[in-house]
Amino acid sequence: MSKLLIVGTVAFDAIETPFGKTDKILGGAATYIGLSAANFNVDSAIVSVVGEDFPQEYLDMLKARNIDISGIEVVKGGKTFFWSGKYHNDMNSRDTLVTELNVLADFNPVVPENYKDAEIVMLGNLHPGVQMSVINQMTSTPKLIVLDTMNFWMDCAWDDLLAVIKKVDVITINDEEARQLSGEYSLVKAAQKIHEMGPDYVVIKKGEHGALIFNDDNIFFAPALPLEEVFDPTGAGDTFAGGFSGYLAKHEDISFESMKNAIIYGSNLASFCVEKFGTERMESLTDEEITERLQQFKQLTQFEIEVN
Amino acid sequence: MSKLLIVGTVAFDAIETPFGKTDKILGGAATYIGLSAANFNVDSAIVSVVGEDFPQEYLDMLKARNIDISGIEVVKGGKTFFWSGKYHNDMNSRDTLVTELNVLADFNPVVPENYKDAEIVMLGNLHPGVQMSVINQMTSTPKLIVLDTMNFWMDCAWDDLLAVIKKVDVITINDEEARQLSGEYSLVKAAQKIHEMGPDYVVIKKGEHGALIFNDDNIFFAPALPLEEVFDPTGAGDTFAGGFSGYLAKHEDISFESMKNAIIYGSNLASFCVEKFGTERMESLTDEEITERLQQFKQLTQFEIEVN
Numbered sequence: 001m002s003k004l005l006i007v008g009t010v011a012f013d014a015i016e017t018p019f020g021k022t023d024k025i026l027g028g029a030a031t032y033i034g035l036s037a038a039n040f041n042v043d044s045a046i047v048s049v050v051g052e053d054f055p056q057e058y059l060d061m062l063k064a065r066n067i068d069i070s071g072i073e074v075v076k077g078g079k080t081f082f083w084s085g086k087y088h089n090d091m092n093s094r095d096t097l098v099t100e101l102n103v104l105a106d107f108n109p110v111v112p113e114n115y116k117d118a119e120i121v122m123l124g125n126l127h128p129g130v131q132m133s134v135i136n137q138m139t140s141t142p143k144l145i146v147l148d149t150m151n152f153w154m155d156c157a158w159d160d161l162l163a164v165i166k167k168v169d170v171i172t173i174n175d176e177e178a179r180q181l182s183g184e185y186s187l188v189k190a191a192q193k194i195h196e197m198g199p200d201y202v203v204i205k206k207g208e209h210g211a212l213i214f215n216d217d218n219i220f221f222a223p224a225l226p227l228e229e230v231f232d233p234t235g236a237g238d239t240f241a242g243g244f245s246g247y248l249a250k251h252e253d254i255s256f257e258s259m260k261n262a263i264i265y266g267s268n269l270a271s272f273c274v275e276k277f278g279t280e281r282m283e284s285l286t287d288e289e290i291t292e293r294l295q296q297f298k299q300l301t302q303f304e305i306e307v308n
Numbered sequence: 309m310s311k312l313l314i315v316g317t318v319a320f321d322a323i324e325t326p327f328g329k330t331d332k333i334l335g336g337a338a339t340y341i342g343l344s345a346a347n348f349n350v351d352s353a354i355v356s357v358v359g360e361d362f363p364q365e366y367l368d369m370l371k372a373r374n375i376d377i378s379g380i381e382v383v384k385g386g387k388t389f390f391w392s393g394k395y396h397n398d399m400n401s402r403d404t405l406v407t408e409l410n411v412l413a414d415f416n417p418v419v420p421e422n423y424k425d426a427e428i429v430m431l432g433n434l435h436p437g438v439q440m441s442v443i444n445q446m447t448s449t450p451k452l453i454v455l456d457t458m459n460f461w462m463d464c465a466w467d468d469l470l471a472v473i474k475k476v477d478v479i480t481i482n483d484e485e486a487r488q489l490s491g492e493y494s495l496v497k498a499a500q501k502i503h504e505m506g507p508d509y510v511v512i513k514k515g516e517h518g519a520l521i522f523n524d525d526n527i528f529f530a531p532a533l534p535l536e537e538v539f540d541p542t543g544a545g546d547t548f549a550g551g552f553s554g555y556l557a558k559h560e561d562i563s564f565e566s567m568k569n570a571i572i573y574g575s576n577l578a579s580f581c582v583e584k585f586g587t588e589r590m591e592s593l594t595d596e597e598i599t600e601r602l603q604q605f606k607q608l609t610q611f612e613i614e615v616n
Binding site: 294299300305 | 517526528531534538568602611612613
């Protein structure tokens with residue numbers, strides 16, 4: 001089993017969807033990635049920062065899932081990063097209501113000594129300068145570096161983003177962001193251009209329309225499971241990234257064949273994430289449920305055609 | 309092999325896309341359905357109407373593909389239905405520039421005697437009253453009736469549309485239309501509601517995002533092939549329907565398992581249709597190309613996961 005190093009936000013979220021609204025609840029990219037990857041029983045660590053207001057019970061919950069939290073800095077007197085958003089009726093778009101960076105504004109990530117040789121590094125959505133700092137702290141070259149990012153950094157940290165993209169093996173990004181990053185409308189062409197920027201593997205997340213992984217001329221597609229109701233999409237993309245990197249860490253196989261399975265698992269886990277508010281569903285998830293859902297993914301996509 | 313009866317428009321189209329524009333070229337739902345189904349070497353017939361201005365060479369081209377054209381009425385002195393449209397840059401939306409119904413305005417479909425016992429009936433997009441008239445002319449109950457329709461008829465012929473939906477086994481419809489027809493945003497719920505309106509099988513076409521088929525609790529998904537360029541989307545939905553119904557006519561198996569393969573073939577054939585203007589690509593298509601593309605669909609979606 002490979003060690004998995006995760007960097008990203010650990011945060012408070014307040015979420016409003018057509019189904020209801022929450023007070024401040026547990027959120028953050030690294031939280032979702034960690035909870036998702038924990039389903040593969042891998043050794044993982046989170047590098048992040050929180051304030052003194054961050055409940056110990058949340059940290060304990062992560063620790064109970066075999067996540068090393070020694071890299072989560074707790075800033076005395078500081079306040080935890082807070083995001084609040086409201087989803088529109090179609091659940092495909094949202095308005096950000098509040099963003100309070102708080103302790104995140106001065107975040108200097110410190111990779112724990114025993115994770116500086118992690119084989120898999122999962123860079124959750126954060127300022128690309130922070131992501132680069134984590135890469136630079138590694139004492140041995142990781143087998144695989146996976147980068148998740150978003151349009152915000154394309155708008156306000158373009159050069160830093162390009163620098164980190166150049167260093168990674170896999171990028172995960174949504175369809176609109178892939179178009180913005182590449183200047184190409186066709187996702188096939190967008191993936192080719194992004195490949196030229198550095199990553200050998202380009203994963204394009206299309207939300208309810210599934211996800212594509214590109215590697216040279218190879219393309220593989222993982223559908224999203226059609227659901228009766230999407231309750232809260234928050235964290236779905238991070239959960240996908242956690243399933244992807246967690247699967248690869250567990251199986252120690254970073255071939256394209258292995259990555260196919262990894263995006264199926266990413267999509268599998270994300271399909272649970274959206275069933276309840278915040279991290280609630282991920283915290284209650286069992287191996288049996290994941291295995292059962294894998295069968296649903298097979299029924300959804302596997303076919304037998306005799307060519308004649 | 310089952311006989312396949314197709315009803316739909318045979319028309320002139322003038323198309324403008326970001327890649328160029330055409331003069332009046334061959335178009336129409338029944339044309340695309342017929343050309344697509346012809347790849348399965350089935351016995352098929354088209355019921356439609358054209359004007360005296362319709363070139364004999366087009367009719368000959370259809371006839372050469374084993375399509376019975378005796379049900380295509382040629383109206384003396386009449387003009388053929390003409391549609392002109394312009395696609396936006398994203399190719400996902402278009403403006404209709406011209407619609408001249410011409411001979412279509414008074415179309416009374418007449419099913420040829422030797423197709424009144426066709427086992428498969430494919431009702432292409434047309435006024436639901438015309439579709440119903442075709443059903444009523446059948447002297448033996450078809451094994452399967454497939455209905456394609458669009459939002460236009462929901463807006464202006466609601467009652468007629470509901471009456472024909474009640475009579476059919478399969479409906480093919482796009483995602484927005486499924487939402488409009490059912491009043492449900494979730495496609496899973498939309499399919500359930502549409503199922504209650506009559507059809508045992510609900511096929512929801514999502515364009516570049518693939519197609520879903522629902523039957524009770526069973527769901528199967530056929531992706532669209534990711535393409536470098538979509539040249540002209542005109543006729544892709546009809547080509548999908550032609551592949552679906554053509555496959556089922558050839559294999560005489562209308563089980564859900566068979567329909568899975570049928571939507572894969574529908575998606576396969578539609579992926580060719582969009583590569584050139586109008587019917588051009590479908591007219592040059594070979595069995596070898598279809599078989600090769602089937603391999604691409606397998607590579608795109610088939611995976612092997614050992615649960616552990």
